[in-house]
Amino acid sequence: GAVVSQHPSWVICKSGTSVKIECRSLDFQATTMFWYRQFPKQSLMLMATSNEGSKATYEQGVEKDKFLINHASLTLSTLTVTSAHPEDSSFYICSAEGVTYTDTQYFGPGTRLTVL
Amino acid sequence: GQQVMQIPQYQHVQEGEDFTTYCNSSTTLSNIQWYKQRPGGHPVFLIQLVKSGEVKKQKRLTFQFGEAKKNSSLHITATQTTDVGTYFCAGLEDGNKLVFGAGTILRVKS
Numbered sequence: 045g046a047v048v049s050q051h052p053s054w055v056i057c058k059s060g061t062s063v064k065i066e067c068r069s070l071d072f073q074a075t076t077m078f079w080y081r082q083f084p085k086q087s088l089m090l091m092a093t094s095n096e097g098s099k100a101t102y103e104q105g106v107e108k109d110k111f112l113i114n115h116a117s118l119t120l121s122t123l124t125v126t127s128a129h130p131e132d133s134s135f136y137i138c139s140a141e142g143v144t145y146t147d148t149q150y151f152g153p154g155t156r157l158t159v160l
Numbered sequence: 161g162q163q164v165m166q167i168p169q170y171q172h173v174q175e176g177e178d179f180t181t182y183c184n185s186s187t188t189l190s191n192i193q194w195y196k197q198r199p200g201g202h203p204v205f206l207i208q209l210v211k212s213g214e215v216k217k218q219k220r221l222t223f224q225f226g227e228a229k230k231n232s233s234l235h236i237t238a239t240q241t242t243d244v245g246t247y248f249c250a251g252l253e254d255g256n257k258l259v260f261g262a263g264t265i266l267r268v269k270s
Contacts, residue, residue: 078258087248087262088203137202148193149258154202
């Protein structure tokens with residue numbers, strides 16, 4: 045149990061375009077989903093926390109208009125990187141926490157974004 | 161805000177040697193979690209420690225949570241090549257926000 049999928053696994057886009065990343069909890073209902081960003085050989089930096097049906101809570105320094113998060117259902121959250129630029133290139137990882145798996149986050153496989 | 165310090169940043173050991181990574185939080189934690197990330201992969205949950213002074217074992221891995229619930233350690237006995245990866249601790253304060261340590265990269269020479 046506790047499987048989280050992420051799509052796409054990698055994406056290359058041109059500067060100025062928007063990219064949507066999906067995070068799904070496959071076998072449990074995720075009351076809360078988290079979005080992290082990880083630079084090479086660095087730790088995970090929490091970007092935002094999203095609860096189903098409500099607005100995401102963004103960490104300090106994360107532009108909410110740049111990184112749009114939608115948590116429309118208990119199994120799906122999306123992160124849209126708007127008007128992407130090369131400095132947005134990174135590994136984006138989501139995690140999910142559910143009613144059954146409280147206090148424990150299960151991570152998706154990550155999405156590697158490269159902006160040219 | 162809460163900070164979680166993790167040391168060492170990097171350790172290169174001979175296969176069969178032991179390995180330990182340490183975490184220290186600036187605040188008291190509700191629990192501490194450990195994750196392993198293989199090169200090119202994503203973090204995988206290993207264990208959660210909740211109680212003060214708790215010790216848990218998973219085969220060759222021993223996890224400890226300090227009495228004050230501010231520090232933790234992961235010890236691997238007799239490392240194997242399959243142990244390579246980055247080990248992260250993550251502290252949970254009140255609420256549901258995890259703060260990750262910087263991670264310790266483990267390399268094992270065979």
